[in-house]
Amino acid sequence: MAINPVQPNIDSKKPNVTYRDAQGAIKTQSYIKPLPAEGHLVHDTLTSIPKYWVKDIAYDIKAVKDGFGGNANDHQTGRLNDVGLKLGGIGIAAYLASRTTDPKARVMEYVGLGTFLAAMSLYPKIAINTPSRAVHGFDIGKEYIDDQGRKKSVFQDSNYIPFDMYRGEYLDEDLDVIGDRMGIPRDIQNRHDLIKEQMRKIATQNNTLWMLTAGFATPVLTALTCCGLEKLVSPTLELVRNAGNNSKISKMLAKTTEMSEQVSDVAENKLSKKIETLLSNFKGKELPKEEMDKVIAVLTENVDENISRGIRDDLAKLFRSGNGGFAYSESTAQDIISTIKSNIGCRNKTALERTFVPTESELKSVLNRVTNHSGEITSDEIQTLKNELRTLFEEKINKETSISNKDYLRGEGERIIDSISLNLKKKPANILSEQAIKETVDFAKILGEFKQNSKILKKCKSTKFEATQESVLARSYEKFENTLFDVLDIKYKDLKLMRESEDAAKKILEEKMEVLAKDSTKYSKAVNKLTKVIEEMEIKLHGKSEDASHIKDLITAIENNYNKTAKRLNNAGGGKFSNTIHRLVSQDVSELANSVDTRENLFKILDVTMEQNTNLKGIDYVKEQAKGVGSSKRYDVTRIIERYQGVKDSFNRILHTMDNYRIAETLTDEQKFMRNTEYGKKITQLGRDALLGADTSQHTAKLGTVNNPELYKDIMNTVWDGNVSQEMKEAMGTTENLSNGNTLARFQSYINRFKQVMGNNDIDFNKPNHKVGGENKFTQDSVTRMSKFNLVGQTPIDFAKKAAERRYGNQTWLRKASVIGGSILGIALLSQFFFGKITNSHNIKKVQKQVSDDANK
Amino acid sequence: MQISKIQPINFKSSNYQVSVSKDEQKTVKNNSELSAKYLDNLAMINTPAVKKVDKNANKNFQYKNNLRSMIQNNESVMMAIVPRTFTAEDLNGDDKITLCTGEKNGTFLSAISRLDELKADGINTLHILPIHPTGKKNAMGTAGSLYSPAKFVEDNGDLAIDPMLIDKNDPRSANEQFRAFIDECHKRDIKVMLDLPSCASVDLFEAEPELMAFGRNGEDKTPQGWADIRMFEPWADETHRELNPKLYEMHKQYVDACIDLGLDGIRADVARAKPTEFWDKLITYSHTKDPEFGWLGESYTYECASPQVNMMYDRPEDLLRAGFDDYYGQYHIFHDWKNAKEFNDYVKMNLDMSHRLPAGKSLIGSFLTHDDSSSMIHGGENFCKLTTVLQSTIPMCNPYFVDGFQSGDYYDYKYRGTKNEETFTNNDVMDEHRYRLAIFNLSRKPGGDHPDIERVLKGCLKMRSENLDVLADRNSSFIELHKREDKKDQIITYARHNNGRTILVVANKNPNRRVTGIIEIPGLKKNQKLVNMVPEYGEKSEFQPYQNELRVNLAPADAYVFEIDTPNIEKDRKGHVFKQKVTD
Structure with missing residues (x-):
């Protein structure tokens, strides 16, 4: 019986043929094919890169949010690492930037971070992906978007490669084309398998190369890029800072010009409020020393020592009681007793103490009769006290029986009374009256605004002139240095020698200048470049105008600040603030004025060519010259001039030195003849030595010619004769227009002034009574030690040697880094030719013609 | 009167078609009446030589496979069983079956004893894990992995069956015993799906290299993490997408054998191991023989690329397009989903996918499969009940259970990792994945100490069957x-x-x-x-x-x-x- 159920729709099976005997590959064109992959490869184009960048950032933000919420998936968690790297980098850069005041260094911290991140991304693209693509025919850095919308690298994991995304929509994504580029024949079995195997292998090899080299390459690439970017950052920063600074100067000029001279127009400020708070607790009372010190400390904060002294002196006067009294308090009685005891010696100590040391109650009763407890005791009251004490002591002297000599006791008593009086008078009473408070607060208001303005003006000055990183002068100095070395064609090997010794620096400078001077075209280009640097400096300092000048505005603003403050103080308290006023301006407030009115005059001041008032003689001249001397205002303004002179004249000196060599090449035959004599050669050499290496001391010592004033005169007249080469004239331009600031006239005036000042130094030669020029023996601005120092400037040898040290260090480092970077790049490039070798190529089978036997039976 | 020995008759075979004359028909009729009377008399005696058969019952029992339609209509309720442990007798409670001590592993015939139990639970489909002889070399465990077959089909086209599953005391052949089991399932209206392994054992790899995948340098292709098996090579030329004829023919004969045995469908293990063209051709072929032959693909979720070396990426949609009726899906990570939204989104995602595919594609309620840790680990008995309710009520889902689930088996075998003297492979260590159904060793019958789960399971399935119009109907x-x-x-x-x-x-x-x-x-x-x-x-x-x-x-x-x-x-x-x- 059948237990096998009937299934009428089932077809019976056919007789078996062993499956091992099946033949003929089965074609599948008509069968279901797999769907295209849900993700897609990323195609970087100019339009898509920003789009993906924005998307990536949005994804990272979401990853952070989900991470904190505990909902992040693996991919998001992985991205958090990148986010952390970037945020952490910004944090570190911000911290390091806050640790330095150098503006360029601050910017470079962030530039460095950005460059590092860029290097991490760019190094594999440039050194590995691009060569790999060129050699092997596909991009190993390809990325894809998966079915979840997440961006991933195709070849990051060699066991997880979405090959089916290579659909052939682009040539780079066609496996057959990639196979052709790899040199894989078309007529082999399972060609795609081999292509994928090769792609996987090459990607793995390159990823390994990347891992091995990135640790060296990324920092080197970062550093090299930063070095290059520094050349962009510096001028950009300079431009921005200078523009901002100039705007600040203009605003400060306007502000200080509008400053009222009346105290009542001065608004409350933080300083005045602070002072008012400090003092209001002591109205009508003795101001303790600690509080007074606090007030002084607050008022003198961020003010130079000169003005601080003035403030201290004025405050001391201000707080002193109007009655001229002396400090009196609860402890005065005890202080008197202590004074008495300290004045009693060892001899007859007991008897003397018994006689002269009153009880506290006795003393207080005396004091109560004498004073009115207002916190002070006047001189008259002290006198009364002395009398009272005499009466008291007399009573006790009469009662004292152990010492019979009453005169002795009376003498001791007088001595004690005098010491009491002296001690009391040592402490003037600082009773703080309402008036004193008001005056102090007004003082604080005026000083407060002065300090606010000073702070800004100081910053403006610093940005232009100070010996700080990235000031206009410092940047110009650096540019001049670089340009000089370029035009002199100073090479790396020269730097190595120059930095080691001054002799080597001198020798190389001489050689280079001689070579340059011989070629008119090269020399012309050289001086053009150098004068261009100076011209840029002048424009950055002053602006490009025939008449206006930022420096003029700055000086005027500084002077306005001082002048108006002095006038306000003068109006505020009569003579109460005279010390401060003196320290501020050292001048009668009625005579206060601005020293610079035009750009032309400013240049004259800077070049020390302003005409002196020759009408004044003797003491009048001295008084005129002494105006403002020793004041903080004078210091502030002079600082600008001196810094400018120091740098400008250093540049002038180098130009003059170079020109001297050029002039020697363009002498007339007669001049050459004169120069070629032994004496002539000596003058030339000594002159060149002086130009290259003589400092202020050596000039003061007449360049070592103290026993030969004629030689000295000839040197000065030859070298500093005011002649300028034709090329220099053309470079500087003959126009008198001051808008570029670097006229030929100023250069010639420098040369002439040099001769005038340094040549006419009133130093004795070995010959007695020998002076070289100059009648006026009084102090002059133009011939102070400082002005001479600035006129001489930095010696070219010193200039070159220090520059060589800096450049050598930078270039050495750059060379090493370039070698490392180049080596890594070379290794990376060369490696490509060793990657992707097909092993066991004998295993590659050609396609065999199949029996077209469709097994669909 | 010669009593013919009861033989299974293959009505499909033309060999059995016999033509007779009218006289011969009359003679046959008279003879059969006499025989019937004789047999009736014998039946009255207390020791019948043969059993009386209710012919009417046989005449009324017309089985027709409709597994495919059931799956498409979300009406299939599946249970995965391992024949060699399904009715195993662990006498000493050590979780392993030691044959030499008299313990018994499960067989096809003994499995019949539990069919009523499953039927009562509401199960109408069985997923039979692989039944083939296991490989010995590099084997996992002492019985070998079910998914490491040494043979798929015999030379005569029959399925290769593990001798362990055969009752030696029964005279029937392996295929006959398997068929008997299948028939008993069908009697109870339980469909039977057989698990088709995706790879070969090392033994098969060495014996049949023409079926196997090799690297270009001759190295075998072992799926990462599965050292006891080797990948088949589905392609003769992948670039031109031409299939390996030998491998295809083997699978075709496998399908023939399955249909011949009366199996209702196939569950393809790691379906992604073979390309869409392969499945399209094979499944289409199977439908020419049995249009209702069901196909369940082990496939989980879309992968851009395969994270497993030597294995293809998983693309469920491609497999469903190629002919699979349903796939596993991702319900097995339900316990990992953080919230209800993830669950709802997954349901909706599949509903959405259905509109891109031919109508009728579905999933199984894969909250627990044999590759997953016991549900008891993820939340105990109540968690098991929760997943039962969910898979009974979500759309586009055929409920699916693993033997042992219904009583809260932890699948935590005492013998795990220990050495065993009795081994049927080259390995004497009883490897097992912790908390997973045993597939490497002869182990106890699955079962736990939480029978209440079965109560809920029964109730849920009964509820479902009474409300198919709302819970299973595609219109719902x-x-x-x-x-x-x-x-x-x-x-x-x-x-x-x-x-x-x-x-x-x-x-x-x-x-x-x-x-x-x-x-x-x-x-x-x-x-x-x-x-x-x-x-x-x-x-x-x-x-x-x-x-x-x-x-x-x-x-x-x-x-x-x-x-x-x-x-x-x-x-x-x-x-x-x-x-x-x-x-x-």
């Missing part, structure tokens, strides 16, 4: 419901609606704590009576219906199913109503 919608005050989104709630009937499901995903919330149900009335359609379990949950909303206080892992009176709910929740593709 899945309606997402909005909730309030469920901050951690742990309340799983949705409605199923068809033909004016609405079934509401409310469940607490969290197995560790209670959750409260308010479910917005447009059309719900304050006086709505809530009668739980599935068996109660766990702690008490509370429900308070209001106008258009239901306030709930759910016990950990608790799940409820209510029929509610909201005939317009689809309209009221427009934009949140999802349906499976109904027709092409």
Whole structure:
């Protein structure tokens, strides 16, 4: 019986043929094919890169949010690492930037971070992906978007490669084309398998190369890029800072010009409020020393020592009681007793103490009769006290029986009374009256605004002139240095020698200048470049105008600040603030004025060519010259001039030195003849030595010619004769227009002034009574030690040697880094030719013609 | 009278077609009447030589495979069993079966004894894990992995069957015993799907290199992590997409053998191991022989690339396009989903996918498969019950269970990792994946200490079978419901609606704590009576219906199913109503 159920729709099976005997590959064109992959490869184009960048950032933000919420998936968690790297980098850069005041260094911290991140991304693209693509025919850095919308690298994991995304929509994504580029024949079995195997292998090899080299390459690439970017950052920063600074100067000029001279127009400020708070607790009372010190400390904060002294002196006067009294308090009685005891010696100590040391109650009763407890005791009251004490002591002297000599006791008593009086008078009473408070607060208001303005003006000055990183002068100095070395064609090997010794620096400078001077075209280009640097400096300092000048505005603003403050103080308290006023301006407030009115005059001041008032003689001249001397205002303004002179004249000196060599090449035959004599050669050499290496001391010592004033005169007249080469004239331009600031006239005036000042130094030669020029023996601005120092400037040898040290260090480092970077790049490039070798190529089978036997039976 | 020995008759074979004359027919008729009388007399004697057979019963038993339609209509309820452990007798309680001590492993014939139990539970489809002889070399465990077959088909075209599954005391051949088991299943209207392994054992790899995949340098292709098996090579030339004829022929003969045995379908292990063209051709072929032959593909989720070396990426949609009727899906990571939204999104994703495919594609309720850790690990008995309720009520789903689930088996075998003297492979270590159904050794019958799960399972399946129009019908919608005050989104709630009937499901995903919330149900009335359609379990949950909303206080892992009176709910929740593709 059948237990096998009937299934009428089932077809019976056919007789078996062993499956091992099946033949003929089965074609599948008509069968279901797999769907295209849900993700897609990323195609970087100019339009898509920003789009993906924005998307990536949005994804990272979401990853952070989900991470904190505990909902992040693996991919998001992985991205958090990148986010952390970037945020952490910004944090570190911000911290390091806050640790330095150098503006360029601050910017470079962030530039460095950005460059590092860029290097991490760019190094594999440039050194590995691009060569790999060129050699092997596909991009190993390809990325894809998966079915979840997440961006991933195709070849990051060699066991997880979405090959089916290579659909052939682009040539780079066609496996057959990639196979052709790899040199894989078309007529082999399972060609795609081999292509994928090769792609996987090459990607793995390159990823390994990347891992091995990135640790060296990324920092080197970062550093090299930063070095290059520094050349962009510096001028950009300079431009921005200078523009901002100039705007600040203009605003400060306007502000200080509008400053009222009346105290009542001065608004409350933080300083005045602070002072008012400090003092209001002591109205009508003795101001303790600690509080007074606090007030002084607050008022003198961020003010130079000169003005601080003035403030201290004025405050001391201000707080002193109007009655001229002396400090009196609860402890005065005890202080008197202590004074008495300290004045009693060892001899007859007991008897003397018994006689002269009153009880506290006795003393207080005396004091109560004498004073009115207002916190002070006047001189008259002290006198009364002395009398009272005499009466008291007399009573006790009469009662004292152990010492019979009453005169002795009376003498001791007088001595004690005098010491009491002296001690009391040592402490003037600082009773703080309402008036004193008001005056102090007004003082604080005026000083407060002065300090606010000073702070800004100081910053403006610093940005232009100070010996700080990235000031206009410092940047110009650096540019001049670089340009000089370029035009002199100073090479790396020269730097190595120059930095080691001054002799080597001198020798190389001489050689280079001689070579340059011989070629008119090269020399012309050289001086053009150098004068261009100076011209840029002048424009950055002053602006490009025939008449206006930022420096003029700055000086005027500084002077306005001082002048108006002095006038306000003068109006505020009569003579109460005279010390401060003196320290501020050292001048009668009625005579206060601005020293610079035009750009032309400013240049004259800077070049020390302003005409002196020759009408004044003797003491009048001295008084005129002494105006403002020793004041903080004078210091502030002079600082600008001196810094400018120091740098400008250093540049002038180098130009003059170079020109001297050029002039020697363009002498007339007669001049050459004169120069070629032994004496002539000596003058030339000594002159060149002086130009290259003589400092202020050596000039003061007449360049070592103290026993030969004629030689000295000839040197000065030859070298500093005011002649300028034709090329220099053309470079500087003959126009008198001051808008570029670097006229030929100023250069010639420098040369002439040099001769005038340094040549006419009133130093004795070995010959007695020998002076070289100059009648006026009084102090002059133009011939102070400082002005001479600035006129001489930095010696070219010193200039070159220090520059060589800096450049050598930078270039050495750059060379090493370039070698490392180049080596890594070379290794990376060369490696490509060793990657992707097909092993066991004998295993590659050609396609065999199949029996077209469709097994669909 | 010669009593013919009862032989299985292959009506399909033309050899058995016999023509007779009218006289011969009359003679045959007379003879059979006499025989019948003789047999009846014998039956009256207390020691019958033969058993009386109810011919009418046989005449009425007409089995027709409709597994494919069942799957397409979400009506299949599957249980995965391992024949060699299904009815194993572990006498000493050491979790392993030691044959030499008299313990017995399961066989096809002994398996019949549990069919009524499964039927009573509501199971109507069996997924038989592989039954082939296992490889010995590099084997996992002492019995060898079920998925490491030494042979698929015999030279005569029969299925290669593990001798361990054969009752030696029964004279029938292996195929006959297997067939007998299948027939018993069919009698109980239980379909049978056989598991088709994806790879070969090392033994088969060495014996049949023409079937196998090799690297270009001659190295074998071992799927990463599965050292005891080797990959087949489906391609003769992958570039031109030409299939390996030998491998295909082997699978074709496999399908023939399955259909001949009466099997109703195949579950393809690691379906992605072979390309779409392979399956398309094979499945299409199978339907020419049996249009209702069902195909379940082991496939989980879309992969851009395969994370497993030497294995293809998983693309469920491609496999469904190639002919599979249903696939596994990702319900097995339900315990990892953080909230109800992930669950709902997954359901919707599949409903959406159905519209890109021919109508009728589905999933199984793969909350637990033999490759997953026991559900008991993820939340205990109540978690098992929760998943049972869910898979009984979600759309586009054929419920699926693994033997042992119904009593809360932890699958934590005492012998794991120990050495055993009795071994049938070259390995004497009893490898086993912890908390997973044993497939490497002769182990005890699956079962645990939580029989209450079976009560709930029965109740859920019964409920489902009584409400197929709402819960299984492709026309039935899945309606997402909005909730309030469920901050951690742990309340799983949705409605199923068809033909004016609405079934509401409310469940607490969290197995560790209670959750409260308010479910917005447009059309719900304050006086709505809530009668739980599935068996109660766990702690008490509370429900308070209001106008258009239901306030709930759910016990950990608790799940409820209510029929509610909201005939317009689809309209009221427009934009949140999802349906499976109904027709092409």
